[in-house]
Amino acid sequence: MMQIMEGSHAVAEAVKLIKPDVVSAYPITPQTHIVERLAEMAADGEIDSEYVCVESEFSALSVCLGASAAGSRVYSATSSQGLILMAEVVFNVAGMRLPIVMSIANRAIGAPLSIWNDQQDSIALRDSGWIQLYAEDVQEMSDLHFLAYKVSEDHDILLPSFVCFDGFILSHTYEPVDIPTQEEVDAFLGPYNAYQMLDAKNPISMGMYATPDYYLEFRYENDAAMVRSAEALKVAGKAFGEQFGRDYSGLVESYKMEDADVAFVALGSICGTIKDAIDEMRENGVKAGLVKIRCYRPFPAEELRAALSGVGTVAVLEKNISLGSAMKGAVGPEVKDAMDGTGTAVFSYVAGLGGRDIRKRDVAAIADLALKGEGNMFYGLREELI
Amino acid sequence: MALNIGCAAPPGKSRDNKTGSWRVFMPVITKEKCTMCGNCILLCPEGCIVEVDGYPVIDYDFCKGCGLCANECPSEAIAMIQEEK
Numbered sequence: 482m483m484q485i486m487e488g489s490h491a492v493a494e495a496v497k498l499i500k501p502d503v504v505s506a507y508p509i510t511p512q513t514h515i516v517e518r519l520a521e522m523a524a525d526g527e528i529d530s531e532y533v534c535v536e537s538e539f540s541a542l543s544v545c546l547g548a549s550a551a552g553s554r555v556y557s558a559t560s561s562q563g564l565i566l567m568a569e570v571v572f573n574v575a576g577m578r579l580p581i582v583m584s585i586a587n588r589a590i591g592a593p594l595s596i597w598n599d600q601q602d603s604i605a606l607r608d609s610g611w612i613q614l615y616a617e618d619v620q621e622m623s624d625l626h627f628l629a630y631k632v633s634e635d636h637d638i639l640l641p642s643f644v645c646f647d648g649f650i651l652s653h654t655y656e657p658v659d660i661p662t663q664e665e666v667d668a669f670l671g672p673y674n675a676y677q678m679l680d681a682k683n684p685i686s687m688g689m690y691a692t693p694d695y696y697l698e699f700r701y702e703n704d705a706a707m708v709r710s711a712e713a714l715k716v717a718g719k720a721f722g723e724q725f726g727r728d729y730s731g732l733v734e735s736y737k738m739e740d741a742d743v744a745f746v747a748l749g750s751i752c753g754t755i756k757d758a759i760d761e762m763r764e765n766g767v768k769a770g771l772v773k774i775r776c777y778r779p780f781p782a783e784e785l786r787a788a789l790s791g792v793g794t795v796a797v798l799e800k801n802i803s804l805g806s807a808m809k810g811a812v813g814p815e816v817k818d819a820m821d822g823t824g825t826a827v828f829s830y831v832a833g834l835g836g837r838d839i840r841k842r843d844v845a846a847i848a849d850l851a852l853k854g855e856g857n858m859f860y861g862l863r864e865e866l867i
Numbered sequence: 868m869a870l871n872i873g874c875a876a877p878p879g880k881s882r883d884n885k886t887g888s889w890r891v892f893m894p895v896i897t898k899e900k901c902t903m904c905g906n907c908i909l910l911c912p913e914g915c916i917v918e919v920d921g922y923p924v925i926d927y928d929f930c931k932g933c934g935l936c937a938n939e940c941p942s943e944a945i946a947m948i949q950e951e952k
Binding site for chain 2: 578579676693695698699
């Protein structure tokens with residue numbers, strides 16, 4: 482049913498329909514409204530989930546790890562410093578192949594302290610073995626949770642997922658959103674069926690110590706599951722589309738790419754601004770297009786290469802910085818790698834860090850820079866401050 | 868043997884960990900010098916030297932190559948040889 486709803490509440494409604502056995506999270510801006518609403522639902526008996534209050538994010542994800550190992554469907558949510566505090570557990574969850582889904586309301590990382598949006602938090606954990614999905618609008622941020630559980634819990638995959646969305650820009654924005662019925666969600670997800678669990682009658686240890694004779698192969702298996710998850714995401718995204726009318730079969734999504742001379746690549750809510758900017762740029766004779774990355778891990782190199790084929794210049798908008806790297810942003814080098822040998826020029830532009838707005842005219846200015854061959858730089862620096 | 872998903876293991880799985888792979892130096896007993904005193908069997912911290920037909924025999928699956936046996940052997944019958952792997 483279509484409703485006008487705050488992004489965070491749309492996520493809470495999705496989680497309610499997913500029916501996790503255990504929810505554990507620690508409130509942090511801008512994720513707070515999600516867990517506040519879920520705690521309210523648990524207190525009011527609207528959901529049967531065990532809501533475990535903890536004293537830190539490290540404990541929150543540790544509770545989730547234990548609950549998932551014990552055979553439960555599990556949900557958590559965090560942001561920024563909270564995710565970084567969880568980091569050790571984040572890697573363990575992936576290595577133990579526990580299909581936990583966690584919402585990330587993307588926020589900058591300190592120092593300097595900032596509560597505002599960029600994507601540094603989840604991108605800093607790109608190598609942790611979690612699937613990473615990025616939403617452009619409130620509808621997508623709700624929908625991607627169903628998709629994430631479907632793929633994570635697949636016994637051929639068994640990897641945890643981040644569902645990422647820009648803090649405030651999406652988490653605190655009211656938009657019309659179609660929330661499916663319980664019957665529809667049950668039909669799509671099916672009942673949770675744990676692959677293995679801690680059971681006193683049939684004891685196992687999980688997350689065991691591996692000597693040098695075994696460790697490399699465990700990491701290989703982790704990566705192989707990540708590779709398989711790309712196809713699983715496409716299949717589940719297509720099935721979701723057939724059932725709910727919103728197709729997520731592509732790991733990337735193209736906008737006006739048919740005749741584009743210059744293409745943007747970006748993740749998250751900025752894609753909406755870029756689309757509007759592209760419409761204006763085209764009125765001024767600049768043939769621009771966009772390839773939105775919905776799935777950052779596994780990295781959709783083949784899909785990007787196909788979507789960007791024939792484009793002369795690519796501008797990657799980065800809401801993150803890989804300090805000290807040649808291209809500045811973390812996404813750009815992987816896009817460049819995907820385009821290796823095609824002759825397409827790929828540049829990164831670090832913009833919008835710590836909540837600085839990226840406006841339509843900024844997008845157009847970045848296209849101009851890319852077409853002039855100027856890139857791998859910060860965009861929009863206030864020169865008077867440096 | 869395929870790996871268990873999620874590094875999961877049933878009880879007793881540690882027996883499969885052949886810690887002998889950690890070894891850099893390998894103890895080798897020269898039977899002619901051995902006086903069958905049994906010191907090496909008693910002192911091996913891994914308990915991986917056992918008596919067979921009156922002589923010490925080393926279980927190389929678990930010997931980590933610490934060299935205690937060679938150091939303590941009163942008749943210097945144990946040499947530590949660097950292994951090529």
